[in-house]
Amino acid sequence: MDKRELLLGDEAVALAALHAGISGAYAYPGTPSTELFEFIERKQEEYGVHALWSANEKVAYEEALGMSYAGKRVIVSMKHVGLNVAADPFMNSGVTGVNGGMVVCVADDPGMHSSQNEQDSRFFAKFCLIPCLEPATQQEAYDMTHRAFELSERFGLPIMLRLVTRLAHSRSDVATLTGRSQNPINKVPRGGQFTLLPSNARVQYERLTRVQTELQAESEKSPCNELVLGSGKSSLGVITSGIAHNYFMEAVGGEPPMPYLQVGQYPIPAAKVRDLVDSVDEILVIEEGYPLIEEALGGLVGVSGKKVRGKLDGSLPRTGELDPAIVAKVMGRQTEQVWKRTIEPLPGRPPALCPGCPHTDTFKALNEAVAGYEQPTITSDIGCYTLGFYPPLNAIETCVDMGASISMASGAAHAGLWPVLCALGDSTFAHSGMTGLLGAAREDVDMTVMILDNGTVAMTGTQKTLATGEELERIVTGLGVDPGHLRVITPLSRHHDENVAIIKEEIEHRGLSVIIARRACIQIKKR
Amino acid sequence: MKYDIVLAGVGGQGILTIAYLLDNLAVRKGLRIKQSEVHGMAQRGGAVYSHMRISDDVIISDLIPDGAADMILSVEPLEVQRYLHLLGPRGVVVSSNQPFINITDYPPEEQVLEALLRLSNALLINAKKIAAASKSPRSQNVAMVGAATPFLPFEAADFVPIIEELFASKGEAVVNSNIQVLENASSIGSFYKELLDGGVANDLAYTLVERIQVGSFAPELADDYAKALAAKPTECKKAISSLDEDVPQERALLDMLKSA
Numbered sequence: 001m002d003k004r005e006l007l008l009g010d011e012a013v014a015l016a017a018l019h020a021g022i023s024g025a026y027a028y029p030g031t032p033s034t035e036l037f038e039f040i041e042r043k044q045e046e047y048g049v050h051a052l053w054s055a056n057e058k059v060a061y062e063e064a065l066g067m068s069y070a071g072k073r074v075i076v077s078m079k080h081v082g083l084n085v086a087a088d089p090f091m092n093s094g095v096t097g098v099n100g101g102m103v104v105c106v107a108d109d110p111g112m113h114s115s116q117n118e119q120d121s122r123f124f125a126k127f128c129l130i131p132c133l134e135p136a137t138q139q140e141a142y143d144m145t146h147r148a149f150e151l152s153e154r155f156g157l158p159i160m161l162r163l164v165t166r167l168a169h170s171r172s173d174v175a176t177l178t179g180r181s182q183n184p185i186n187k188v189p190r191g192g193q194f195t196l197l198p199s200n201a202r203v204q205y206e207r208l209t210r211v212q213t214e215l216q217a218e219s220e221k222s223p224c225n226e227l228v229l230g231s232g233k234s235s236l237g238v239i240t241s242g243i244a245h246n247y248f249m250e251a252v253g254g255e256p257p258m259p260y261l262q263v264g265q266y267p268i269p270a271a272k273v274r275d276l277v278d279s280v281d282e283i284l285v286i287e288e289g290y291p292l293i294e295e296a297l298g299g300l301v302g303v304s305g306k307k308v309r310g311k312l313d314g315s316l317p318r319t320g321e322l323d324p325a326i327v328a329k330v331m332g333r334q335t336e337q338v339w340k341r342t343i344e345p346l347p348g349r350p351p352a353l354c355p356g357c358p359h360t361d362t363f364k365a366l367n368e369a370v371a372g373y374e375q376p377t378i379t380s381d382i383g384c385y386t387l388g389f390y391p392p393l394n395a396i397e398t399c400v401d402m403g404a405s406i407s408m409a410s411g412a413a414h415a416g417l418w419p420v421l422c423a424l425g426d427s428t429f430a431h432s433g434m435t436g437l438l439g440a441a442r443e444d445v446d447m448t449v450m451i452l453d454n455g456t457v458a459m460t461g462t463q464k465t466l467a468t469g470e471e472l473e474r475i476v477t478g479l480g481v482d483p484g485h486l487r488v489i490t491p492l493s494r495h496h497d498e499n500v501a502i503i504k505e506e507i508e509h510r511g512l513s514v515i516i517a518r519r520a521c522i523q524i525k526k527r
Numbered sequence: 528m529k530y531d532i533v534l535a536g537v538g539g540q541g542i543l544t545i546a547y548l549l550d551n552l553a554v555r556k557g558l559r560i561k562q563s564e565v566h567g568m569a570q571r572g573g574a575v576y577s578h579m580r581i582s583d584d585v586i587i588s589d590l591i592p593d594g595a596a597d598m599i600l601s602v603e604p605l606e607v608q609r610y611l612h613l614l615g616p617r618g619v620v621v622s623s624n625q626p627f628i629n630i631t632d633y634p635p636e637e638q639v640l641e642a643l644l645r646l647s648n649a650l651l652i653n654a655k656k657i658a659a660a661s662k663s664p665r666s667q668n669v670a671m672v673g674a675a676t677p678f679l680p681f682e683a684a685d686f687v688p689i690i691e692e693l694f695a696s697k698g699e700a701v702v703n704s705n706i707q708v709l710e711n712a713s714s715i716g717s718f719y720k721e722l723l724d725g726g727v728a729n730d731l732a733y734t735l736v737e738r739i740q741v742g743s744f745a746p747e748l749a750d751d752y753a754k755a756l757a758a759k760p761t762e763c764k765k766a767i768s769s770l771d772e773d774v775p776q777e778r779a780l781l782d783m784l785k786s787a
């Protein structure tokens with residue numbers, strides 16, 4: 001230990017990855033994972049690593065896999081829903097295995113601070129049959145990242161590192177190690193390992209299932225899984241994981257009077273769980289996210305003679321994130337609210353589009369253009385522009401997953417709805433909109449696609465976008481959109497009438513149109 | 528030593544700068560910190576907050592439990608209300624008196640300020656005026672840190688090297704005006720705190736503090752002021768209200784209140 005640094009959970013992982021000798025980092029932005037890649041991006045010259053944003057998480061994952069294939073260490077990071085996009089290479093990389101150490105850092109968002117759902121990535125690690133490490137503190141985030149690289153190279157598997165919002169975005173002082181140098185090029189020898197033809201895949205999958213006993217043994221002896229049985233008899237035993245452990249420790253003042261098991265490495269250390277269960281009558285499971293450990297413990301028929309408590313029996317809330325008050329309560333140690341509000345009811349302050357945002361002008365024009373139609377359909381997507389859902393704009397009606405606006409609009413048009421429009425950002429288009437548009441162009445679907453080109457990935461903090469300006473126009477026509485029905489407007493109030501007219505014209509064109517609304521996000525202009 | 532602060536404000540108001548100043552000072556002093564913040568969606572003009580825990584011992588949870596915070600430090604007066612459940616029995620509120628109105632159902636301004644003045648432990652600080660006095664209108668968040676220092680385990684002077692570091696790239700003038708903002712706000716905070724400690728009702732203390740020229744505060748006289756105000760609160764309030772401009776805090780003002 002030579003140094004203490006003040007780091008976000010995300011940054012602790014990033015710095016550890018640099019110290020562990022990565023040669024590259026890949027990512028697509030997404031709260032709460034963004035700061036991990038951004039930290040590496042800032043240090044890429046100092047450490048001589050490759051760090052450029054990828055078009056989406058699937059691409060990022062595959063790029064990372066390629067770097068590992070070459071024998072180098074690599075980290076790929078994303079938010080939880082990003083792993084859905086990368087699920088195909090992710091699941092298959094369990095089968096191929098990896099060469100250079102590869103860590104997949106996934107940041108979950110319990111409580112949905114900035115997300116569409118609160119899916120728990122630990123299930124994905126289990127699904128893929130790979131180990132998952134789950135830190136509780138910034139220090140553990142740093143230490144476990146080193147451990148993850150070591151495990152990855154020892155077992156030849158990608159290792160998942162699971163963060164949650166409250167750790168990813170919380171800062172603390174971290175003791176760091178001196179760095180290790182990068183791996184030399186050491187490509188996978190030719191053979192079947194990475195060519196998943198059924199004949200090869202069967203061999204690889206066999207290997208993956210065989211290694212499970214070793215992974216299990218590794219979990220049992222891992223210092224990340226700490227079992228404390230204590231001396232006296234206790235009726236209650238507690239199992240915690242990740243950041244939930246902190247709330248538990250806070251509630252008991254740092255000194256638990258009962259036996260407990262802190263899980264930080266998966267597969268779940270079954271023998272340690274058994275030891276805990278044997279010494280108590282009742283087990284309380286406190287975990288952030290879905291009840292993964294609790295479900296595994298209770299199974300279908302429960303643990304005979306023992307009571308299992310947690311999110312499934314209602315002892316803890318099933319949805320949202322945990323906090324110190326919720327955990328104190330389940331531990332029977334109520335925290336106290338001393339001060340009461342002196343303004344009731346307190347108005348909410350939801351996020352809103354910035355004053356002067358180009359999206360506002362686009363939506364105003366869009367709203368007026370569709371006002372005369374009986375049943376206009378306006379699908380949309382994920383980005384700052386999703387805030388156009390709220391009053392006073394009330395401009396959009398869907399936001400499901402990145403790129404869905406175009407494909408859902410196609411389906412709605414196929415079903416016979418008219419007029420159908422969709423609105424999505426330039427980065428969302430580059431991420432997952434292009435494939436949907438390719439299909440729509442092939443059959444000239446009767447709909448109007450609006451790409452809101454503000455020149456940046458604004459929602460996640462104005463990262464660089466991959467398709468903007470004229471490049472974006474070339475992509476659109478390249479995908480097969482009729483250049484006569486590709487229009488570019490400038491969303492400004494002084495162009496309002498003209499913009500409304502253009503949108504109306506393209507609605508009336510009974511085929512596919514694309515309108516690019518181009519004006520820079522004011523947050524990039526400010527810088 | 529353990530000190531838990533909830534930082535509050537609206538996305539874009541710069542509470543992360545406040546966190547930066549506190550974090551770095553704490554670390555420089557060899558203390559441990561955990562500071563959790565909100566990024567992403569909420570930063571678009573929504574309510575934002577940060578839990579900041581400082582201690583000379585290990586800190587367990589990143590979040591502050593209900594009823595445990597030592598301070599709510601807010602750059603916006605309405606936002607204080609959102610986090611009062613976190614404040615401990617002896618906790619204090621240090622809030623800017625400058626409303627940030629970006630919602631249609633924002634309560635009447637006076638109601639928002641009065642609601643805070645009804646709390647015996649709330650300092651309402653005119654961050655805008657303090658920042659303007661040093662011709663540094665963007666330093667309202669620095670002013671709030673300054674006003675909070677009398678309660679923190681730090682001295683105002685401790686922040687100087689951190690401010691120098693933070694604003695170094697913007698030049699000496701910016702550094703100096705921020706230091707001045709911090710120091711002025713600190714003496715205002717000290718004076719205000721002494722008045723409340725001396726038993727002066729918050730609305731009276733606030734009325735007086737609002738009428739005193741930034742830069743002229745003399746916290747060492749607070750005791751005398753507190754006595755004068757406590758003796759004849761109604762008369763003093765009337766006398767202060769009759770002032771039609773800000774006055775320096777001198778003997779003359781104290782004498783005026785005494786003879787009110």
Ligand SMILES: Cc1ncc(C[n+]2csc(CCOP(=O)(O)OP(=O)(O)O)c2C)c(N)n1
Pocket residue numbers: 028029030031057079081082083085115382383384385402424425426427428429454456457458459460465
């Ligand atoms: C699969 C997936 N990856 C990442 C995100 C996080 N995310 C939400 S919006 C957004 C980018 C939006 O950029 P853009 O489409 O250009 O719209 P803008 O915010 O600039 O208006 C990202 C990366 C997500 N929700 N889902």
Ligand code: SF4
Pocket residue numbers: 352353354356357358359384385454458459521522523524571
């Ligand atoms: S960050 Fe940019 S795109 Fe997002 S709301 Fe603000 S101006 Fe609009």
